[in-house]
Amino acid sequence: MTKNHPGPVCTNCGNKHQSCLRREKSPDVEHALPLSRACAHGRVKICKISGDRRLCARMADLGILPGREMELLCAGGGGRHCMVRINGGTISLDSLTTANILVTPV
Amino acid sequence: MAKVFNIALAGNPNAGKTTLFNYLTGARQHVGNYPGVTVEKKEGICQHGGMELRVTDLPGTYSLTAYSVEELVARNFLVNEKPDVVIDIVDASNLERNLYLTCQFMELGVPVIIALNMIDVARHRGIEVDAEKLSSLLGVPVVPLVARSGQGVDLLLDTVLRVVEEKKPYPPLRLSYGDDLDQVLDDMVPLIEQGGLLTDTYPASWTGLKILENDDQILDRAMKADSTLADTLVRRSDEVTSHLQRTVDTYPEAMIADHRYGFIKSILRQGVISQRFDVDRLYTSDRIDKIVTNRFLGPLIMGVILYGLYSFTFNYSALPVDWLASLFGFFGDAVSRVLPDGPIKSMLVSGVIGGVGGVLGFVPIIMFMFLGIAVLEDSGYLARVAFMMDRIFRMFGLHGSSVMPFIVSGGIAGGCAVPGVMATRTLRSPKERLATLLTVPFMNCGAKLPIIALLIGAFFSAHQAQYMFLATVVSWSVALLTAKFLRMTVLRGESTPFVMELPPYRFPTFKGLFIHTWERTWQYIKKAGTVILAISILLWAMMTYPGLPAGKSAQFERQRQEVMAAYAPQGVSAGQEKGRPGQVAESPELAAKLRVIDNREAQAALRNSLAGRMGIALEPISRFAGFDWRTNIALVGGFAAKEVIVSTLGTSYSLGSVDVEHTTSLGERLARDQHWNPIVALAALAFIMFYAPCFVTVVCIARESGSWKWAIFSMAFNTFLAYFLAVAIYQTGMALGLAS
Numbered sequence: 001m002t003k004n005h006p007g008p009v010c011t012n013c014g015n016k017h018q019s020c021l022r023r024e025k026s027p028d029v030e031h032a033l034p035l036s037r038a039c040a041h042g043r044v045k046i047c048k049i050s051g052d053r054r055l056c057a058r059m060a061d062l063g064i065l066p067g068r069e070m071e072l073l074c075a076g077g078g079g080r081h082c083m084v085r086i087n088g089g090t091i092s093l094d095s096l097t098t099a100n101i102l103v104t105p106v
Numbered sequence: 107m108a109k110v111f112n113i114a115l116a117g118n119p120n121a122g123k124t125t126l127f128n129y130l131t132g133a134r135q136h137v138g139n140y141p142g143v144t145v146e147k148k149e150g151i152c153q154h155g156g157m158e159l160r161v162t163d164l165p166g167t168y169s170l171t172a173y174s175v176e177e178l179v180a181r182n183f184l185v186n187e188k189p190d191v192v193i194d195i196v197d198a199s200n201l202e203r204n205l206y207l208t209c210q211f212m213e214l215g216v217p218v219i220i221a222l223n224m225i226d227v228a229r230h231r232g233i234e235v236d237a238e239k240l241s242s243l244l245g246v247p248v249v250p251l252v253a254r255s256g257q258g259v260d261l262l263l264d265t266v267l268r269v270v271e272e273k274k275p276y277p278p279l280r281l282s283y284g285d286d287l288d289q290v291l292d293d294m295v296p297l298i299e300q301g302g303l304l305t306d307t308y309p310a311s312w313t314g315l316k317i318l319e320n321d322d323q324i325l326d327r328a329m330k331a332d333s334t335l336a337d338t339l340v341r342r343s344d345e346v347t348s349h350l351q352r353t354v355d356t357y358p359e360a361m362i363a364d365h366r367y368g369f370i371k372s373i374l375r376q377g378v379i380s381q382r383f384d385v386d387r388l389y390t391s392d393r394i395d396k397i398v399t400n401r402f403l404g405p406l407i408m409g410v411i412l413y414g415l416y417s418f419t420f421n422y423s424a425l426p427v428d429w430l431a432s433l434f435g436f437f438g439d440a441v442s443r444v445l446p447d448g449p450i451k452s453m454l455v456s457g458v459i460g461g462v463g464g465v466l467g468f469v470p471i472i473m474f475m476f477l478g479i480a481v482l483e484d485s486g487y488l489a490r491v492a493f494m495m496d497r498i499f500r501m502f503g504l505h506g507s508s509v510m511p512f513i514v515s516g517g518i519a520g521g522c523a524v525p526g527v528m529a530t531r532t533l534r535s536p537k538e539r540l541a542t543l544l545t546v547p548f549m550n551c552g553a554k555l556p557i558i559a560l561l562i563g564a565f566f567s568a569h570q571a572q573y574m575f576l577a578t579v580v581s582w583s584v585a586l587l588t589a590k591f592l593r594m595t596v597l598r599g600e601s602t603p604f605v606m607e608l609p610p611y612r613f614p615t616f617k618g619l620f621i622h623t624w625e626r627t628w629q630y631i632k633k634a635g636t637v638i639l640a641i642s643i644l645l646w647a648m649m650t651y652p653g654l655p656a657g658k659s660a661q662f663e664r665q666r667q668e669v670m671a672a673y674a675p676q677g678v679s680a681g682q683e684k685g686r687p688g689q690v691a692e693s694p695e696l697a698a699k700l701r702v703i704d705n706r707e708a709q710a711a712l713r714n715s716l717a718g719r720m721g722i723a724l725e726p727i728s729r730f731a732g733f734d735w736r737t738n739i740a741l742v743g744g745f746a747a748k749e750v751i752v753s754t755l756g757t758s759y760s761l762g763s764v765d766v767e768h769t770t771s772l773g774e775r776l777a778r779d780q781h782w783n784p785i786v787a788l789a790a791l792a793f794i795m796f797y798a799p800c801f802v803t804v805v806c807i808a809r810e811s812g813s814w815k816w817a818i819f820s821m822a823f824n825t826f827l828a829y830f831l832a833v834a835i836y837q838t839g840m841a842l843g844l845a846s
Contacts, residue, residue, distance in 0.1 A: 057319065058605065061173075066356075087203045093605055094500070
């Protein structure tokens with residue numbers, strides 16, 4: 001995994017990550033809903049992050065990547081803001097962002 | 107002399123960075139701003155093992171990209187200041203996300219020590235972290251600790267000293283980011299090294315990575331340094347971006363992030379973490395969130411908590427505010443007794459003691475307000491308030507976090523704009539913060555309440571409660587609509603996505619609360635001694651000079667003598683001076699007559715002062731809103747403090763000084779005055795509610811926005827808006843014949 005670092009060997013990425021990202025074009029995407037419309041308590045799988053490059057990058061930084069699962073904790077005002085649990089942390093997402101995260105229920 | 111080392115504290119928001127900083131540095135902190143931005147820069151000193159450690163608390167970030175000002179500040183500090191060690195505070199109960207930043211420090215090649223914080227919380231959640239294994243796999247020291255209690259902090263400092271003395275090189279970590287990106291990076295790095303592109307600041311591999319990530323700042327710097335080479339690298343980056351878009355419908359930065367998380371997962375899966383419970387089980391914090399942020403219960407709970415904070419701030423600070431007022435009153439009396447009459451005494455009593463005393467009188471309110479906010483902030487609730495309010499405030503171009511400054515400033519009538527402006531610090535986006543701090547002065551602060559109550563009582567006494575409520579609704583409406591206007595014009599820009607990690611609920615520590623409260627209060631106190639002192643002396647001079655001509659003064663003195671002579675048979679001889687003896691003061695009729703003369707003299711002196719002349723000069727403009735010169739003087743005085751409006755109106759209407767708590771006589775006088783009627787009162791109410799903030803607020807706006815430009819804008823814009831509203835009300839009301 002590392003080019004110049006001793007020790008760690010990636011057992012999780014490589015082909016699996018390629019397939020995570022390719023999954024965006026899987027049939028799941030066709031049935032996926034924006035998070036803004038699916039926001040209710042329960043688990044969902046992220047299918048695709050749409051929106052501009054900056055938003056995709058920001059979501060990636062937070063670990064919101066296609067193929068990951070997250071727990072919806074609650075919907076905010078009007079059901080369009082969401083509070084989600086992912087990677088052990090709780091993240092709030094506004095309506096602009098949730099409209100660009102396509103998910104399917106798990 | 108002890109050797110000095112520079113240490114940077116970095117980490118995700120809510121990882122416990124500030125708690126560790128407070129533990130290390132205690133009260134030996136200096137708070138300032140990073141150059142050119144309003145991000146707070148905290149520095150402190152810590153002694154350990156005979157060495158002095160200069161500790162800088164960097165802003166909390168998730169990443170080292172260029173998406174936010176905090177991220178830029180953090181990474182610029184690391185590459186420009188080159189600290190001897192970076193302590194990366196990592197939340198042990200949330201390792202995967204926190205190590206993402208660690209990974210980027212290692213890519214940047216900075217000497218890093220991982221402070222594995224909150225191991226007690228992790229254990230409580232059934233998570234055990236093998237710190238030694240993590241250290242050997244990552245190749246950096248890892249020290250488990252609990253920053254709240256200080257457990258493990260000595261070992262951390264020992265490790266810091268060991269690392270700075272070892273001077274071991276930390277080569278930049280190069281991960282694999284997938285075949286496509288690795289290939290491009292392999293091509294880029296030799297080109298960057300040969301061309302020396304930014305190599306004096308950043309490692310070549312890091313520059314290459316940032317060009318692939320389309321990092322604005324690095325692209326800009328690269329273009330300036332060597333545009334030909336930068337063009338070549340950008341072309342290469344564009345090619346691979348198109349390829350990734352075509353094949354996997356993603357961008358390089360998402361691919362890079364995915365591989366960083368993959369690297370972290372691979373480390374954690376090698377026995378670093380053992381979990382007793384289900385990884386994604388809901389913790390107490392999440393269960394509380396399900397209730398506290400519930401669509402129906404959430405706003406109710408929030409209303410109760412915010413009202414509680416408001417009551418706490420203004421009720422509990424009332425007593426110390428009175429003590430301070432008495433203290434400054436005592437100083438004023440003492441100076442009055444010691445010094446002879448004259449301009450020096452007047453300046454010291456009215457300008458210095460009155461001005462600075464009035465400003466320092468806010469200190470208890472500010473201290474209680476910051477204590478309340480610190481409790482909400484440190485407990486994690488403030489982030490939930492922002493989450494719930496964001497949708498409503500976003501419609502007006504503001505942010506969920508704007509709610510607190512509005513409430514503190516008088517959203518529930520009776521607050522204060524000074525702490526409100528300072529409370530905008532919880533906002534991160536500069537434009538939303540500016541829009542908030544420019545509109546919070548529209549709230550009905552405690553100082554505006556006496557004049558609002560006076561005018562409503564005098565002209566709309568049959569519907570006092572309804573008009574008071576209307577005043578609150580109008581202040582909110584004007585503030586939010588103005589915010590929307592500013593965000594569509596001078597502060598135009600995209601809304602910041604409300605994406606933030608919500609901290610788990612925690613009990614705040616006393617030390618943390620004390621330090622948060624004190625450092626913010628101290629900044630305010632320091633300001634009172636400098637700019638505010640100068641402005642209060644200037645305002646005093648404007649309302650005092652040039653004073654009455656000698657002939658006019660002599661005329662009033664003659665009137666006094668005549669009145670006293672008329673009472674001479676009661677035991678007073680003509681020729682006695684203004685300091686009347688007890689027997690005269692005991693005669694109520696004489697005292698009343700003398701008071702009338704005193705008030706007339708004060709009115710004449712005020713009219714002749716610079717502020718008075720301004721009031722008269724402004725009359726041709728102000729008459730469109732229905733204000734005569736006497737009202738104008740009171741409004742000019744209101745710039746010193748809104749409380750002054752009532753007392754100045756009292757003076758300009760020859761009523762002498764009027765206690766802001768007892769304004770009945772002034773109200774009756776205004777109701778009978780030919781220049782006043784209900785329409786003028788409404789126009790005056792609109793003007794007073796929305797015109798230039800008091801000068802203490804203006805100074806705070808200048809300080810918080812980092813520029814006097816915005817403070818001047820606030821004075822000019824608010825006054826223009828207030829004048830426009832007042833003229834509209836007056837002219838419409840008069841045209842419709844509603845004056846009677």
